[in-house]
Amino acid sequence: MTVTAVEAPERPAHRDPNVLRWLGAYTASMIGDSIYFMALAWAAARTGSASGTGLVLAAGSIPRALLMLGGGVLADRLGPRRVVIGSDAARAVLVLVLAAVLVLTAPTVGVLVVVALLFGAVDALFLPAVGALPPRISTPGQLARIQGLRALAARGSSIIGAPMGGVAVATGGPSLAFAAAGVLFALSLPLLLSLRTRPLPEPETSGEASAAEKAPDTEKAPDTEKTPNAWNDLVGGLRYIRRHSLLGPLMLVIALSELGFVGPLNLGLIMLSEQRGWGAAGMGWIVAGFAGGAAGSALLLAVRGRVPRAGLVMCLMALVGAVGIASLAQVPTVAHAAAIAAFVGLTAGLAGALCGALVQTAADPAYLGRVTSVSTFFTYAIAPLSYPVTGAAVALWGTGPVFVVSAVVCASGGATGLVLTGLRRAELPR
Numbered sequence: 001m002t003v004t005a006v007e008a009p010e011r012p013a014h015r016d017p018n019v020l021r022w023l024g025a026y027t028a029s030m031i032g033d034s035i036y037f038m039a040l041a042w043a044a045a046r047t048g049s050a051s052g053t054g055l056v057l058a059a060g061s062i063p064r065a066l067l068m069l070g071g072g073v074l075a076d077r078l079g080p081r082r083v084v085i086g087s088d089a090a091r092a093v094l095v096l097v098l099a100a101v102l103v104l105t106a107p108t109v110g111v112l113v114v115v116a117l118l119f120g121a122v123d124a125l126f127l128p129a130v131g132a133l134p135p136r137i138s139t140p141g142q143l144a145r146i147q148g149l150r151a152l153a154a155r156g157s158s159i160i161g162a163p164m165g166g167v168a169v170a171t172g173g174p175s176l177a178f179a180a181a182g183v184l185f186a187l188s189l190p191l192l193l194s195l196r197t198r199p200l201p202e203p204e205t206s207g208e209a210s211a212a213e214k215a216p217d218t219e220k221a222p223d224t225e226k227t228p229n230a231w232n233d234l235v236g237g238l239r240y241i242r243r244h245s246l247l248g249p250l251m252l253v254i255a256l257s258e259l260g261f262v263g264p265l266n267l268g269l270i271m272l273s274e275q276r277g278w279g280a281a282g283m284g285w286i287v288a289g290f291a292g293g294a295a296g297s298a299l300l301l302a303v304r305g306r307v308p309r310a311g312l313v314m315c316l317m318a319l320v321g322a323v324g325i326a327s328l329a330q331v332p333t334v335a336h337a338a339a340i341a342a343f344v345g346l347t348a349g350l351a352g353a354l355c356g357a358l359v360q361t362a363a364d365p366a367y368l369g370r371v372t373s374v375s376t377f378f379t380y381a382i383a384p385l386s387y388p389v390t391g392a393a394v395a396l397w398g399t400g401p402v403f404v405v406s407a408v409v410c411a412s413g414g415a416t417g418l419v420l421t422g423l424r425r426a427e428l429p430r
Contacts, residue, residue: 013142013149014302018196022137025191026130027153029088032184034161035168036095039177040116042169043107052109059113060120065381067124072132072373073233080129080136080369085192087126088185094118096182102175127380128373135360135368136197140429141306143360147353148301155295237370246362247371249423253413254355255378257318260409261348263390264325264402265290271391272329272337272399282334289338293345301353311417311426314354318414321347326407329399351414358426 013019044056075083098115134146168177241247273283307313324344331337356375363371393402417423 011142012305013138013145016138016142018137019142019146019149021191021195022133023149023153025088025188025195026150027157028184028188028191029091029126029130030154030157031161031164032091032095032181032188034158035165035177035184036091036119036181038162038165039095039169039174039181040112042177043102043174044109044112046174047107047109047112049109056109056112056116059116060123061381063117063121064124064127065377067121068128068377068381069234069370069373070230071125072128072237072370072376073230074125075129075132075369075372076233076237076366077230079197080132081192081195081197083125083129084133085189087122087129088188088192090122091119091126092182092185092189094122094182095178095185099175099178099182102173102178107174127376128369131356131372131376132360132369133197135365137195140361144307144310144354144357144428145302145305147357147360148298148303150356151298151349151353152295152302155291155298159291234370237367238374240364240367241371241374244362245422246426247359249417249420250355250359250362251374251378253315253318253417253423254375255382256413256416257348257351257410258378258382259386260322260406260411260413261325263386264328264406265344267387267390268394268399268402268406269328271394272403275399278334278337282337285334285338286341289341290345293342293347294349295345296342297346297349298353301350306428306430307350307354308427309425310354310358310428311423314351314358315414315417315424317347317351317354318417319411321351322407322411322414325410326404329403354428357428361429362426 041053041057044053047053047056071083094115098111101111134143134150138146164180165177168180241251269283269286273279273286276282278286301307321344324340324347327340328337328344331340359371359375360368390402390406393405
């Protein structure tokens with residue numbers, strides 16, 4: 001008589017101590033980020049130079065854009081856990097040193113620009129690595145739930161971090177706020193050091209089409225003898241994405257969605273509030289509505305864990321959310337705008353989380369850092385370029401037409417996914 005071993009049930013991500021350690025470290029780091037940016041803005045404003053303040057706030061985006069793809073190469077070469085630990089350690093040291101400097105002397109534009117450049121360079125390494133880490137700490141079936149938990153942590157960190165930064169600046173000036181950010185970055189380190197990582201699983205190729213399936217011509221894992229340097233690794237990663245049956249279309253959807261979403265939802269809403277006379281308070285209610293909707297979608301995904309027909313749902317949510325974006329500039333009151341913003345946050349948040357989970361389950365383990373760096377590059381480097389275009393377009397044609405055009409760009413991302421069979425039928429692992 002043979003005894004068949006019964007496989008233990010998969011532990012949900014929200015009950016996995018390893019995932020919770022990662023979540024705690026990620027949350028501490030994100031709150032530190034919020035406090036850092038608050039402190040940097042106030043320190044720059046206290047220099048008394050409007051042009052200098054703008055230079056300081058823009059400086060960090062330059063290395064972030066230039067080095068983001070290289071950060072993905074580094075994550076694949078060294079492993080994302082090492083890169084995240086090194087990045088948080090570097091950020092802790094950097095802002096704690098700045099806090100000490102500001103205790104002794106007043107901030108100058110030159111010092112703040114240097115700090116912003118260094119922080120942006122470290123961020124370019126941190127962002128791809130932290131995005132590539134979840135598949136190494138849990139099973140493929142829990143990645144959608146982890147994306148929901150990560151989105152919840154990001155939203156909560158913004159809600160907590162901004163007031164904390166404001167209180168710290170009001171109490172002890174930017175130096176105290178920088179010190180608080182540095183302590184939070186440092187607090188993430190013990191949690192990251194205790195994190196247990198596992199070898200990434202091979203992509204699933206079961207009878208049911210899964211998100212991990214690759215095209216027949218997809219490249220194999222890189223041969224270190226054929227890719228002896230970082231440049232060849234980067235080119236190989238970009239070629240891998242281009243030839244992949246699912247990742248290529250996903251990157252196109254991400255690019256279109258971010259380009260259409262970032263401008264109107266950041267700069268466009270400010271200009272809309274000014275034109276309608278809603279003021280800063282009205283803007284706050286609209287942003288709160290969006291954050292609430294996004295938090296709701298993150299909670300739904302964190303609790304549910306898996307959404308059937310993830311590719312189809314992602315594309316439909318992008319299309320429906322685009323209708324909400326176009327409607328924002330047409331409503332007469334703040335209450336209506338806040339309600340629509342909540343709807344946009346719910347649909348866009350669900351689409352974004354599903355997209356992130358599909359990227360992580362579709363990518364070959366050897367390329368995961370570089371794939372994550374490309375998707376992050378569109379979000380943090382390319383999408384902000386829409387700010388000046390949005391501002392100029394609103395000045396010429398007003399908010400209504402600009403929001404409609406932005407909605408069309410977002411909708412084109414969802415429509416692209418619906419047209420492409422592989423993306424429309426993509427599934428997350430069970």
